[in-house]
Structures are given as structure tokens and as C-alpha cells.
Amino acid sequence: MNSNYPIIVRLDGKxxxxxxxxxxxxxxxxxxxxxxxxxxxxxxxxxxxxKRLASIGLIRWRVKSFSKEDLEGAFLIFAATNDNVVNQTIKEAASEQQLVNMADDPDGSDFHVPSHFQRGRLSISVSTGGASPTLAGKIKEQLESQFDEQFEDYVEFLFSARQRILQEVKEPSRKREILSAIVSEEFLKSPDREADFLRLLHNKRNDV
Incomplete structure (x- = not known):
């Protein structure tokens, strides 16, 4: 069996x-x-x-049975009916460039939707390749406890700190050293990580 290729896809406008x-x-x-x-x-x-989502304009609902024309321009397709024959028909109607997920046929799907949660910029997903969504959900719950809400601010800090390091620190070895230092329990738990970061950055820059 070929391994899946995990990616995070931007769907804006698709x-x-x-x-x-x-x-x-x-x-x-x-x-x-x-x-x-x-x-x-x-x-x-x-x-x-x-119906509610359609009424407030968050989705479009076409009140009809499936036809091949419904797939025109689609990037992702979800065959989520309770009829396996219809779901297979949808898969066959899609072009090779379109990705299809069939709710009742993980092995025949082009992609799976993993069990997932978000902590700001931190995105964590768990997949069993369709073998057991229940197990994926249990593992996700364990990870949610491990990576709690404090990681939202921490990862945002790491993002901004990295931008500054890349701009201000020129020597590659110093750059790697500082990037490694801020990914630590000390910075995660720090009551004032911005001040700690500035001290670290200042010291490293003075050592060059």
C-alpha cells in the first residue's frame, strides 16, 4: 500500500x-x-x-439530486450520501485533477480528513488512513490535553521572534542557536518571554 502524503491546504476561494x-x-x-x-x-x-447555514449565506444549497455538472470547478468533492452506488458514481464522474472523499469508502478516496484541532498557528492532525476514526479521535483528545491553550500565545511568539531573528542575526550558527533556545520549556512557561527574548537576542548579538 502506498503511503499517504500529509499536507495542509489553503482553501480560500476554492x-x-x-x-x-x-x-x-x-x-x-x-x-x-x-x-x-x-x-x-x-x-x-x-x-x-x-438549512440554517444556507439561509445565512455561509453555504450554497442546491435542492436537487446529483448530476455530473455539479462537480464543475470543484477542487474538493465529498461524496457523503447514504447510498454507496451514488458515492461511487460521484467518484467516477470526477476528473483526475479533482480530489474525492467518499464517506463509506476510505480506500477508494483520494484523501482523508484527519481528526484535528487548532491552537492559533499550531495545527495538529491525527489520521489512521480511514482505519479507525475512533482511535484518531482518542489520540487527538490526548494531544489536546498535552498542547493546551497556552500554546496559542507561545506559537504566536515563536512566529514573531523567528521573523526578527531572520532579519537581525546574520551568522547562521548564531541564528540556529537562538532559534533552538526559544523552543524550550523555559520560554513556554516564562511570565515575560518577550523580555527574555530581547535579553537573549541582545546577548547573542553582542557576542558576535
């Missing part, structure tokens, strides 16, 4: 089509909200939540 209007489709749509994707749901019926 079309995502979800075929199906039940709970599975609702979960797919909920995960897409906030990504900037242009979400279209194709289904004669829909859950109350999907």
Missing part, C-alpha cells in the same frame, strides 16, 4: 462540493467553515443545520 444532506454531510460542511472555501451542498433534503 470550490468544495458536498453531495448529501444528512449528518455526515453536515460534519463535512462544519469542518470546511472558516477555511474560506466556497461550499456547495447538493441534496434534495438537508439537516436543519445545513
Amino acid at each position: 470550490k468544495a462540493v458536498v453531495i448529501g444532506g444528512g449528518r455526515v454531510a453536515e460534519r463535512k460542511v462544519t469542518r470546511l467553515l472558516g477555511t474560506g472555501a466556497l461550499i456547495t451542498v447538493i441534496s434534495p433534503i438537508a439537516t436543519d443545520e445545513l
